[in-house]
Amino acid sequence: MKALVTGGAGFIGSHIAERLVREGHQVVVYDNFSSGRRENLATLEDKVEVVDADVRDAPQLDYRMAGCDVVFHEAAVVSVPYSVEHPQETHDVNIQGTLNVLLAAKKNAVKRVVFACSAAVYGEDPELPKKESMRPLPISPYGVEKITGEMYLQTWAKLYGVETVSLRYFNVFGPRQDPRSPYSGVISVFVSRALEGQTPMVFGDGSQSRDFVYVGNVVDANLRAATTPGVSGRAYNVGCGQRTTLLELLGMLGRIVGRDLTPTHGPVRAGDIKDSLADISLARAELGYSPVVGVEEGLRRLIEHVRSTR
Numbered sequence: 507m508k509a510l511v512t513g514g515a516g517f518i519g520s521h522i523a524e525r526l527v528r529e530g531h532q533v534v535v536y537d538n539f540s541s542g543r544r545e546n547l548a549t550l551e552d553k554v555e556v557v558d559a560d561v562r563d564a565p566q567l568d569y570r571m572a573g574c575d576v577v578f579h580e581a582a583v584v585s586v587p588y589s590v591e592h593p594q595e596t597h598d599v600n601i602q603g604t605l606n607v608l609l610a611a612k613k614n615a616v617k618r619v620v621f622a623c624s625a626a627v628y629g630e631d632p633e634l635p636k637k638e639s640m641r642p643l644p645i646s647p648y649g650v651e652k653i654t655g656e657m658y659l660q661t662w663a664k665l666y667g668v669e670t671v672s673l674r675y676f677n678v679f680g681p682r683q684d685p686r687s688p689y690s691g692v693i694s695v696f697v698s699r700a701l702e703g704q705t706p707m708v709f710g711d712g713s714q715s716r717d718f719v720y721v722g723n724v725v726d727a728n729l730r731a732a733t734t735p736g737v738s739g740r741a742y743n744v745g746c747g748q749r750t751t752l753l754e755l756l757g758m759l760g761r762i763v764g765r766d767l768t769p770t771h772g773p774v775r776a777g778d779i780k781d782s783l784a785d786i787s788l789a790r791a792e793l794g795y796s797p798v799v800g801v802e803e804g805l806r807r808l809i810e811h812v813r814s815t816r
């Protein structure tokens with residue numbers, strides 16, 4: 507098949523592109539390189555078509571989608587705090603950009619669009635685990651943008667016969683997640699500190715927990731979402747179905763790097779939720795998804811990767 511991956515030079519998008527190429531598919535990487543990186547495509551040189559363009563550029567998207575069977579829409583401004591500071595910009599990229607993808611998909615008779623949604627749609631409702639049937643209650647522009655994108659997808663499935671699947675990612679981690687940004691995920695920050703011999707900083711007491719999911723599992727969910735029949739218009743949680751506290755995370759990391767990682771503590775970060783956990787039974791039942799790489803094994807792979815690229 508021919509696939510277009512928006513955000514294909516980014517953290518998750520580049521892993522999807524890599525897997526598609528490995529499986530013999532034709533791939534167009536569509537990325538404006540605002541957070542995506544050329545290095546993320548190092549293994550794909552000459553194997554994919556790279557388009558340096560923005561999802562806000564509707565004519566370009568339309569043109570590049572010609573002949574594509576599937577679109578993986580990973581391009582987004584992914585930071586919750588950034589969306590709070592810049593709601594107009596994140597609206598333009600995350601909502602208008604998604605609408606542009608769907609318009610182009612309809613025009614080019616793309617068979618299926620798979621969308622990178624987020625656990626942010628659940629907001630701060632403390633009920634766990636999160637199930638897809640719960641009412642979305644986002645508490646940030648980012649969460650509003652992601653649920654809006656998902657609703658557009660559902661509408662497209664009903665109105666125009668473009669098949670769509672939305673994947674609500676929990677806390678994704680793995681190689682190529684940038685540890686240098688102020689919006690970096692906690693695992694990329696902790697791993698980079700651990701390997702540089704620095705002490706990690708925990709915001710709060712470290713008892714907060716997240717459903718950390720290794721990027722390889724997320725790629726697997728995407729491929730299943732693109733190919734499983736009879737699931738159009740649906741949304742699925744993509745996590746591990748298990749939660750890990752920050753202190754447990756540091757324990758695992760310490761064992762892997764062979765160093766005590768007792769952290770320093772700072773104040774609780776404004777807007778943080780305490781715990782997060784996905785119910786992944788729907789994705790298991792309908793997509794055959796299974797998070798085969800657990801958190802500790804994912805950490806091992808990440809550390810191996812970071813060590814090998816230093």
Ligand code: UD1
Pocket residue numbers: 584585586624625626627648676677678689690691692693695696707708709710714716752774775778779782
């Ligand atoms: C994550 C996502 C966000 C998503 C949201 C949905 C990432 C990077 N962010 O935010 O896109 O919309 O879930 O709910 O995946 N922490 C520390 N020390 C640090 C860095 C972080 O203690 O150096 C703490 C944070 O305060 C937080 C926890 O680690 O309690 C996880 O933080 P983070 O990785 O940013 O993820 P979320 O806040 O869950």
